[in-house]
Amino acid sequence: MTWARTASSPEAETGRFAEARAIEKVQNEIQNGKAARTVACHSWDAQDCAELLEMLGLTAHDGKSAERAGV
Numbered sequence: 001m002t003w004a005r006t007a008s009s010p011e012a013e014t015g016r017f018a019e020a021r022a023i024e025k026v027q028n029e030i031q032n033g034k035a036a037r038t039v040a041c042h043s044w045d046a047q048d049c050a051e052l053l054e055m056l057g058l059t060a061h062d063g064k065s066a067e068r069a070g071v
Contacts (some may be wrong), residue, residue, distance in 0.1 A: 029065065036063030 036058045043049035053059060 029062075032058055032062040033065055036060065039063075 007019060035056060039052045039056065039058070040049050040060075042065055043052055050060070053062075
């Protein structure tokens with residue numbers, strides 16, 4: 001079986017990959033924001049929240065940026 005390759009320029013391929021990376025970045029920001037807000041809602045106090053966020057590699061800024069974005 002042979003595979004047909006569509007005729008596309010390297011610029012078009014690069015553009016599609018760049019678009020996919022941009023979409024992935026936005027989705028990661030949304031997911032991290034939701035995670036940070038969930039941790040904040042379930043932590044006992046500010047210190048507990050900070051420790052949990054650090055364990056997950058998140059910051060309080062992640063949750064605040066998600067809040068501003070309306071997530």
